[in-house]
Amino acid sequence: MAPSQPMIAQPWTVVGEGAIGLLAAAHLHQAGYPVQLHRRSAGSFAFTLRSMDAVVSLSLPNTVHSPYCFILLPVKAYAVAEAVQQLQPLLAAKAQLVLSHNGMGTVEQVLPLLQPEQGLWFLSTSHGAYKPDRSTVLHSGLGQSVLGALNKAALLQQHNVEAAMQAALGPLQLQTDIWPSLWQKLAVNAVINPLTALHQCKNGELASSNYSAAIKLLIEEFVQVATLSGQNFSVGALHHRVNQVIEQTADNYSSMQQDFAKGRPSELDYITGFLLRQAAQHQLQLPAHQAIYQLLSQKSPR
Ligand code: KPL
Numbered sequence: 001m002a003p004s005q006p007m008i009a010q011p012w013t014v015v016g017e018g019a020i021g022l023l024a025a026a027h028l029h030q031a032g033y034p035v036q037l038h039r040r041s042a043g044s045f046a047f048t049l050r051s052m053d054a055v056v057s058l059s060l061p062n063t064v065h066s067p068y069c070f071i072l073l074p075v076k077a078y079a080v081a082e083a084v085q086q087l088q089p090l091l092a093a094k095a096q097l098v099l100s101h102n103g104m105g106t107v108e109q110v111l112p113l114l115q116p117e118q119g120l121w122f123l124s125t126s127h128g129a130y131k132p133d134r135s136t137v138l139h140s141g142l143g144q145s146v147l148g149a150l151n152k153a154a155l156l157q158q159h160n161v162e163a164a165m166q167a168a169l170g171p172l173q174l175q176t177d178i179w180p181s182l183w184q185k186l187a188v189n190a191v192i193n194p195l196t197a198l199h200q201c202k203n204g205e206l207a208s209s210n211y212s213a214a215i216k217l218l219i220e221e222f223v224q225v226a227t228l229s230g231q232n233f234s235v236g237a238l239h240h241r242v243n244q245v246i247e248q249t250a251d252n253y254s255s256m257q258q259d260f261a262k263g264r265p266s267e268l269d270y271i272t273g274f275l276l277r278q279a280a281q282h283q284l285q286l287p288a289h290q291a292i293y294q295l296l297s298q299k300s301p302r
Pocket of ligand 1: 102188189192193203245249252253254255256
């Protein structure tokens with residue numbers, strides 16, 4: 001047997017100071033990876049990570065080293081393309097970029113912004129984290145993640161990216177085709193997020209019979225557009241998954257509920273909006289998703 005290679009922990013740059021990004025950054029740091037944050041304000045960022053079994057305080061430097069070789073970009077879908085445009089001058093020729101957000105439609109925006117040898121990945125996670133204040137991150141729900149390469153240049157660095165993301169947001173499953181997982185997550189988000197944003201309720205309230213008809217319609221329409229887009233799901237299996245997430249996150253407010261409550265931009269255009277754009281390409285109408293999109297669009301800026 002060949003002697004095993006010593007693992008070299010590659011430096012990672014985490015963009016922003018959102019809860020999931022800081023959770024990942026803290027885990028990478030604990031696993032021995034050099035980590036820096038790329039954020040607007042200068043100076044290092046000190047924060048405390050509280051999880052079920054530990055409290056850790058750490059301070060991470062702000063972008064000391066460039067070009068960046070390994071980058072985790074856990075920013076909201078609507079901010080991804082602009083963030084990549086701004087980062088591009090700082091990226092190494094063979095940089096590996098990992099996107100992680102709700103919704104779909106950013107991969108098509110980002111791929112043309114990359115150079116031929118820059119790799120693109122998507123990580124979808126069910127870890128729950130939030131910031132009760134600016135410098136505290138609460139790891140509120142243990143989850144898992146799936147990771148998939150989105151271009152050929154990513155495959156050349158598979159080992160390094162997979163090992164780091166395992167440390168950051170594991171347990172991690174590497175998928176050769178990440179799209180079915182992203183569509184399944186989209187189904188959950190396209191039901192729970194707009195309904196909770198519209199009715200300003202917790203996820204668990206969707207278990208009430210008041211919402212059964214709306215949930216059924218949204219899932220049926222989702223299956224129609226997914227099928228035309230080459231993704232086959234059964235209504236029953238998606239219903240089961242949506243109910244499971246409603247139950248598991250019953251006490252949470254969805255990210256879109258919170259965005260609307262706080263008057264912030266939301267991922268509506270990358271969740272419901274994405275479905276409507278896909279449907280339009282196939283001359284398909286999605287009346288339930290269309291109605292919820294219109295109601296929410298009137299409520300707040302997207
Ligand atoms: O991903 C979520 C979100 O809030 O954005 C769900 C799964 C709906 C949990 O709330």
